[in-house]
Amino acid sequence: xxxxxxxxxxxxxxxxxxxxxxxxxxxxxxxxxxxxxxxxxxxxxxxxxxxxxxxxxxxxxxxxxxxxxxxxxxxxxxxxxxxxxxxxxxxxxxxxxxxxxxxxxxxxxxxxxx
Amino acid sequence: xxxxxxxxxxxxxxxxxxxxxxxxxxxxxxxxxxxxxxxxxxxxxxxxxxxxxxxxxxxxxxxxxxxxxxxxxxxxxxxxxxxxxxxxxxxxxxxxxxxxxxxxxxxxxxxxxxx
Numbered sequence: 001x002x003x004x005x006x007x008x009x010x011x012x013x014x015x016x017x018x019x020x021x022x023x024x025x026x027x028x029x030x031x032x033x034x035x036x037x038x039x040x041x042x043x044x045x046x047x048x049x050x051x052x053x054x055x056x057x058x059x060x061x062x063x064x065x066x067x068x069x070x071x072x073x074x075x076x077x078x079x080x081x082x083x084x085x086x087x088x089x090x091x092x093x094x095x096x097x098x099x100x101x102x103x104x105x106x107x108x109x110x111x112x113x114x
Numbered sequence: 115x116x117x118x119x120x121x122x123x124x125x126x127x128x129x130x131x132x133x134x135x136x137x138x139x140x141x142x143x144x145x146x147x148x149x150x151x152x153x154x155x156x157x158x159x160x161x162x163x164x165x166x167x168x169x170x171x172x173x174x175x176x177x178x179x180x181x182x183x184x185x186x187x188x189x190x191x192x193x194x195x196x197x198x199x200x201x202x203x204x205x206x207x208x209x210x211x212x213x214x215x216x217x218x219x220x221x222x223x224x225x226x227x228x229x
Contacts, residue, residue: 091158
């Protein structure tokens, strides 16, 4: 298994531009999570999906952020318009519901908004 | 709601010394507990996890952790630190599947290993 795949690994964009981060979860995992990591706030859960349906988006900072999961093998996190304070590393993770649950993280996308 | 407190944002030990990283959790139901390690500019790697059963859990790289319900703790230990253990360590808590599936992290502890 290739693990959780995120793209791009690095993204530099100008303030005001739209940014789209992508994630491919592990096949068979029915939960998908988006986290943001910053020095100031640590690892924050932004949103998570179960069977492609958003379950909890209470961590999404504001309306500029949106996430979708059109199918079991793909999810996007979009920021529009982007701001410098959105600069962070964004991680995607997937897991199963079984009792041996294992959350597997992608390598992350380092976003820099200038 | 679950929460995790990691005591000490930075811990420094000498090579060969005991490593002890502290984690206390809050959860209204029996928790699932995890330790992850993050090396600079890398993602999160699972060290070990506790779900049910034996309360002493062994993980990779010689680390282990003990779930103590009475103390609401899940401290991470390693008998002898190695230079390669220098990294940031995160404790995390999740509810069992029937109660949801959020994984909530502590603030992290940076481990420094001195030669």
